Amino acid sequence: MELLDRALEIIRTYPLCDSCLGRLFAQMGYGLENFERGRAIKTLLHMKLVDEYRKGRDVLNDLLALAKIHKPTSRFLTSLGINVDEAACYICGGLLKDVEKYAKDVLPLLEGVEFRTFEVGTTVPKDVVERESEVVKRFLITSGESVKHEINRRIGKELLKHLTGKRVDKLRPNIVVRVDLITGKASVERNPLLIEGVYLKLSRRVSQAKKFGDVKSTLWDKLVYIREVFGGKEHVIHVSGREDSDARMLGTGRPLVVEVKQPIKYDGAIPPFRDGDIIFTPIGFTNREEVRRLKEKAKTDIKLYRALVLSERPLTVEELNKIGELSGKTIIQYTPRRIKRISPRKKRVRMVYELAWRQISPRVFELYVRCQGGLYVKEFIHGDGGRTTPSVSEILNTHLEVLELDVLSVE
CATH class of the missing domain: 3.30.70.3190 (Alpha-Beta Plaits)
Structure with a gap:
């Protein structure tokens, strides 16, 4: 079935805004936003139906359906003495008209946070998702994208206009912007920062994380400075295995990852650390997969x-x-x-x-x-x-x- 025929079949049943109609055909036409795609489809349908109407074909009901969601068609029918009231979009009910407005609520939350990458996540009303699913299933749509995906992308594009040098990263973002379209509230989650390194333990009175008995300090205590460098609220350490507190760790050292929670900086130099008990040599930034690999490797090292x-x-x-x-x-x-x-x-x-x-x-x-x-x-x-x-x-x-x-x- 041709695109216009499929679109007309959908419009006969459901009044859809430009975005929601265009989103059903999101994989067709590169470089277009859904509202641009939907508007183009409606314009082509308008031209086709008006032409057929003037040739005497019975397309009035189709014109009436299109006029509910397309002003040029509504104006055409008005010129014929037929008035048609505008209908709300069956899927979003007008929610997608200006979702970009939420970006302005997010920007103040990002002040003071030095980050490179971000991702947008949204909470969408359940009935919107259910209505979209109804339309997709009824017409066996395989060329679309989800309403949530569109909203995330549009808010993200709006944020990029104000965030110089930042980029969207869906796999490992520094921060996640959350927008709740039900309450209208926005929030920002600062993902942990992971720093890989190796350490030597020269003292027999230093444990990895807990003080007990004759232990005078911990590796965790020694690495507080990394948390302070990146402005984190707390930190934890992930180590490849464990030596007893009274055992020294010599040679080339033991690998570990320092996890800084809720940092306010995601970039910068990581200074090494040395005192009479510990030598820590940072390697660089790493990811969660490396932490899992580190712990698994400890079993076979x-x-x-x-x-x-x-x-x-x-x-x-x-x-x-x-x-x-x-x-x-x-x-x-x-x-x-x-x-x-x-x-x-x-x-x-x-x-x-x-x-x-x-x-x-x-x-x-x-x-x-x-x-x-x-x-x-x-x-x-x-x-x-x-x-x-x-x-x-x-x-x-x-x-x-x-x-x-x-x-x-x-x-």
Whole structure:
């Protein structure tokens, strides 16, 4: 069916404004707004019907239907002594006439926010959406777009007229403009800012996020400055794995992402941080997908640890060499007693790839463990009362205590 025939069939049943009629054919005619497309369709229908009327064809009812929503057709019928009252649009009821006006309510909300990208989201009356769906289903429309999509786009285009250097980004916008067409209220959501980096932990009294026991500070505390740089209300950290508070994180460092919530700046230099406890090196801005990848990768990362171990009894070199039996072994661990309250029955299976050791004194040795991420290394060494098996303590048949633990690399 030709476009004009389909449009006329729709108009016979439903009075539609220029925007709502044009939106049903949104995929036809590039570079046109829906109201321009709808107006053009009505103009062509007007020309066709007037021509047929003058040739004596029975198109008066079609002219009457068009005249309800098209002033030139109404004027033509008036010249014939036929007056037709204007009808409200069946779908939007006039809502789309000036949706751009909402942009002026948004602009004051953006003052003081330094952003690059935005997206517009709207709440549209439910009955408008339902009526549009009714028309689309009845006439099997496959060439249109939704009323909500049109409203979002039109408000966005109006905002761009006043926002120099900004652009619309539907995937990862800095801010989301919300307009409720039911209440007429506008609001702005400032999306989190994500900064990727790596950190070294040089102190054995610093934890990642919580203070407890002998902990004097946290990584979270040290990175408050990033929140302040971007004017955020709060911040959280997402880390690729976790080391104990009394373990140092050395080597090339551990990856993490700092999430700054509701920032007022979305761009700018990210200064590094260094004190006696922490070294943080920022890499740059990142996205939510990277946070998910970071956490998933922590489960499969290969990590190298150094431990200083004290034995309850003196050990010979021959006894220490038994440690080699654990290279390439699968280790089964139940939640350590020190964190048993969190998930007491949880079972964890991890690989130990390589082990190396060096005797320092009859009762003290240095142990290097290259293993799969997520292995409880302290428990792998001392056995945790049988909750980890096999363990170094089990192989050496002695009670072991971990005096120091360092993470040397995260591969």
